[in-house]
Amino acid sequence: MRIAILSRSSKLYSTRRLKEACVKRGHQPVVLDPMRFSIDVEQGSPQLYFKSRQVRQFDAVIPRIGASITFFGCAVVRQFEQMGVFCVNPSHSISVSRDKLRSIQVLSRHRVGFPRTIFVKDKGSIVATLDRIGMPSVIKLLEGTQGIGVILAETRKVAEAIVEALQEGAKQHVLVQRFISESRGRDIRAIVCGDRVIAAMRRVAQGDEFRSNLHRGGVTEPITLDPEYERTAVHAAQVLGLRFAGVDMLEGHEGPLVMEVNSSPGLEGIEHASQIDVADAVIQLIEEEVLLPEVDIRQRLTLRNGYGVTEFKVSPESELCGKSIDACGLRARDVVVLSIARESVTIPNPKDDHVIAAGDTLLCYGKVLTLRGLVPSPLSRRPKRVRKLKSRGDSLSAKATKTAT
DSSP states (O other), X not given: OEEEEEOSOTTSHHHHHHHHHHHHTTOEEEEEOGGXXXXXXXTTOOEEEETTEEOOOOSEEEEOOOGGGHHHHHHHHHHHHHTTOEESSOHHHXXXXXXXXXXXXXXXXXXXXXXXXXXXXXXXXXXXXXXXXXXXXXXXXXXXXXXXXXXXXXXXXXXXXXXXXXXXXXXXXXXXXEOOGGGTTEEEEEEEETTEEEEEEEEEOOTTOOOOOGGGTOEEEEOOOOHHHXXXXXXXXXXXXXXXXXXXXXXXXXXXXXXXXXXXXXXXXXXXXXXXXXXXXXXXXXXXXXXXOOOOHHHHTTOSTTEEEEEEEOOTXXXXXXXXXXXXXXXXXXXXXXXXXXXTEEEESOOTTOBOOTTOEEEEEEEHHHHHHHSOOTTTTSOOOOOOOOOHHHHHHHHHHHHHO
């Protein structure tokens, strides 16, 4: 295969290792600076030019898009996607992961822990925000990298001054995040490749520094992840749509807390700490994905009029609860259960004798009319308000007593 590695320099450690892994596995790598492309957008014929020469015949792309070139770099990756070329990480996922607030908002709907985070713009709300978070707190720039723009504020007055200075003076968007004291100066980086963690390390800050980034002088040590940390890392990467990612987690009292999901993780620190060939795993992933590419079933399977795909959680009151798929008569009603998610386990293509339980999340394809009857109504999912109503006699009695007094 011909594989394009989008990188600003072929001399960077990660770029060099990916190129070596391509050659080792019999592929033809080409390192291309994403800033040297021009994008030709034309109906039915999307094209890319590199140094004024038309780009042709690439089988896969490995994006190494730095924070400083996110916008244009993602546009280049997006154009490769429109040309039908497999990209290890999709352009949309790269842009989402690069925005700290947006990525946390996406993760918040899933079983992924992260420190409590508040985004505030109103100057008058800063004090109330800091009171809700508590002290000390961590203040972060939305698009900072390598520990840049991450500040620990020990007191509320200091935090208030920092937020005001960044917002008013530097015109920066900032997040205020709860400080996880039990993990001070330490974090875990897990490298997710496909559907598993292939390497992990603990980073430890030196001296009084609370940031454990290697660029800040942090040191590394290899670790074996607990199952919950591995599940969290894989889940976070998949929720953001990243096939290859570095997931940074804090070790909280209640379990793993995701700090950031990096779409272009550096390979040097993790390969030296774990002694695992991460670059080779990335190329193996490409080989598997190009052979069996992912398909967006929501787009492909809804082309037939009257059919659709939906995902919903089974409530205890559902007609499906406690019955096998066969007993529910779903196939007879032209509905196929594609997968069942139960807590952290996903069962693909479940058999007819599989029993559906309350709390299961079903991914189904079939007739829209039938699916509408299976999906719980939004009104039924709302908590019911309980109002204590007085009888008319109680009301009259209370009114008479008030009049008498």
